[in-house]
Amino acid sequence: MNGSLADAVSRRRTFAIISHPDAGKTTLTEKLLLHGGAIQLAGEVKARGDRRRARSDWMKVERERGISVASSVMTYDYGDCTFNLLDTPGHEDFSEDTYRTLTAVDSAVMVLDAAKGIEPQTRKLFEVCRLRDVPIVTFINKLDRESQDPFNLLDEVEQSLALNVTPANWPIGMGRSFRGCWDLFEPALVLVNREGNRQAAGGGGRRIPVSGLDDPAVAEHLTAAEIAELREQLEMVQGLCPPFDREEYLAGALTPVYFGSALNNFGVRELLDGLSGMAPQPRPQATRERTIQPEEDKVTAFVFKIQANMDPKHRDRIAFVRLCSGHFRRGMRLKHVRSGKPMVMHNPLLFLAQDRERAEEAWPGDIIGIPNHGNLHIGDALTDGEELHFTGIPSFAPELLQRVRPDDPMKAKHLGRALTQLAEEGAARAFRTRLGSQWIVGVVGALQFDVLADRIRTEYEIPVRFEPTELYTARWIAGGDPARIKAFIDGNSAAIADDHAEDPVFMARNAWHLERAQTDWPEIEFRATKEQL
Numbered sequence: 154m155n156g157s158l159a160d161a162v163s164r165r166r167t168f169a170i171i172s173h174p175d176a177g178k179t180t181l182t183e184k185l186l187l188h189g190g191a192i193q194l195a196g197e198v199k200a201r202g203d204r205r206r207a208r209s210d211w212m213k214v215e216r217e218r219g220i221s222v223a224s225s226v227m228t229y230d231y232g233d234c235t236f237n238l239l240d241t242p243g244h245e246d247f248s249e250d251t252y253r254t255l256t257a258v259d260s261a262v263m264v265l266d267a268a269k270g271i272e273p274q275t276r277k278l279f280e281v282c283r284l285r286d287v288p289i290v291t292f293i294n295k296l297d298r299e300s301q302d303p304f305n306l307l308d309e310v311e312q313s314l315a316l317n318v319t320p321a322n323w324p325i326g327m328g329r330s331f332r333g334c335w336d337l338f339e340p341a342l343v344l345v346n347r348e349g350n351r352q353a354a355g356g357g358g359r360r361i362p363v364s365g366l367d368d369p370a371v372a373e374h375l376t377a378a379e380i381a382e383l384r385e386q387l388e389m390v391q392g393l394c395p396p397f398d399r400e401e402y403l404a405g406a407l408t409p410v411y412f413g414s415a416l417n418n419f420g421v422r423e424l425l426d427g428l429s430g431m432a433p434q435p436r437p438q439a440t441r442e443r444t445i446q447p448e449e450d451k452v453t454a455f456v457f458k459i460q461a462n463m464d465p466k467h468r469d470r471i472a473f474v475r476l477c478s479g480h481f482r483r484g485m486r487l488k489h490v491r492s493g494k495p496m497v498m499h500n501p502l503l504f505l506a507q508d509r510e511r512a513e514e515a516w517p518g519d520i521i522g523i524p525n526h527g528n529l530h531i532g533d534a535l536t537d538g539e540e541l542h543f544t545g546i547p548s549f550a551p552e553l554l555q556r557v558r559p560d561d562p563m564k565a566k567h568l569g570r571a572l573t574q575l576a577e578e579g580a581a582r583a584f585r586t587r588l589g590s591q592w593i594v595g596v597v598g599a600l601q602f603d604v605l606a607d608r609i610r611t612e613y614e615i616p617v618r619f620e621p622t623e624l625y626t627a628r629w630i631a632g633g634d635p636a637r638i639k640a641f642i643d644g645n646s647a648a649i650a651d652d653h654a655e656d657p658v659f660m661a662r663n664a665w666h667l668e669r670a671q672t673d674w675p676e677i678e679f680r681a682t683k684e685q686l
């Protein structure tokens with residue numbers, strides 16, 4: 154192990170923000186980047202997003218529906234730490250990308266709207282984090298508006314997510330009478346800054362270190378009634394909430410809670426300081442063969458997301474790769490484990506808030522982009538030569554199945570190629586029926602159909618139609634005895650299709666159809682998902 158590697162690892166914080174649409178994720182992201190010096194003026198994340206959207210044709214769906222379909226990565230420095238913030242799409246009809254993005258982070262920030270508490274999308278994303286015991290810091294946003302009682306909010310997090318909660322700060326007033334917060338970790342009064350430039354990095358809150366509530370400085374800023382109320386509430390907090398326990402937080406069993414207002418740039422610095430101090434450094438990663446420690450000298454990495462046409466001018470495809478160990482350098486030759494072939498990292502990219510640039514080096518926890526022509530797939534491992542297969546990159550049962558046809562029947566072959574590529578990318582599942590050679594596409598969220606239709610039209614120039622089918626589900630056929638599998642396939646050819654990798658799939662018409670097959674063929678496995686590996 155070398156010192157600079159261990160040092161770089163200890164300074165990395167790779168995280169995502171999870172929230173329901175409108176809770177304030179974009180606004181908070183912007184303020185985090187502002188503090189990190191990655192952008193100069195608040196407002197740029199959105200402005201940049203709009204510019205990018207305007208440039209990219211297939212993102213029309215995004216524009217029309219006002220949602221962000223593609224997730225991205227932003228790297229910035231704050232204090233001693235380098236933060237990699239992975240964006241997750243927040244709309245309800247999300248796709249598998251969101252889940253996969255969460256496999257590449259070490260912690261998450263959960264943003265709640267103080268008036269609304271936990272909303273459906275927050276809960277879904279939280280459940281994914283819980284599956285991997287991802288530690289979560291909570292940011293309760295929009296305290297400048299009329300909000301729910303802070304105790305009720307804490308209670309909701311505790312009860313409905315089954316998480317212990319420890320407030321990191323405590324709000325003084327709310328809505329129009331929101332004065333600021335009391336810092337519970339390092340006694341201080343942090344007042345909403347009503348003067349000066351609130352959008353400057355440190356501008357949202359004025360921090361006044363104090364020894365405790367009886368410090369005369371407190372009375373200089375708060376009225377006697379405000380102090381009395383705060384005193385009472387802090388006593389209740391002490392009585393009701395456990396003290397902060399970092400081990401519990403790291404195990405995903407406790408969440409520290411920050412109150413603030415992203416729009417007013419309030420509470421953001423405290424949140425960042427909190428993440429620097431307590432959020433985990435890159436975690437060890439599980440593979441089928443062994444657990445990889447980030448401080449190992451040899452480079453290991455896995456692909457968690459593929460994005461095509463990030464820049465339509467270049468028609469490129471970028472594999473987002475999470476580094477798990479070692480010191481990565483541009484020009485390195487790594488083994489692409491699935492194909493067994495070496496790959497030279499000529500042009501790795503680093504994603505900064507405003508741009509992407511060539512990555513000369515990167516460390517565990519960092520995300521790099523590798524432009525490629527389709528040879529990198531989700532779940533692929535890149536190593537220094539070792540045969541490793543990462544586990545835990547989820548693949549999902551396609552719950553919605555539709556038939557896809559080209560408007561021009563002469564384009565059927567081209568459509569097949571497009572679907573195969575999109576399936577390799579992980580954007581959808583594509584199946585070709587053995588009878589009739591029809592293409593069926595399976596997704597987990599209905600919106601994916603729109604995105605796919607748009608991409609097939611713009612990236613492959615094939616206008617297509619999606620049509621409903623009578624199909625209930627697709628199951629990959631596996632099991633020990635090839636002769637029995639062949640017998641099943643031969644006997645059910647009308648319900649058999651092949652996926653993009655030519656693996657056989659059973660297309661069930663309804664629950665009964667599937668059940669019947671399972672009962673009649675007990676030695677055959679009908680798998681809801683296909684391993685990415």
Ligand code: G4P
Pocket residue numbers: 172173174175176177178179180181243294295296297298413414415416417
């Ligand atoms: P999202 O990415 O989670 O979907 O939320 P986003 O940041 O876009 O915020 C949703 C709306 O909530 C925005 O208002 C934003 O200005 C507002 N907002 C965010 N943080 C706060 C806060 O601390 N206090 C208050 N009062 N509002 C906040 P909008 O009107 O929908 O958009 P915009 O026109 O302001 O951009």
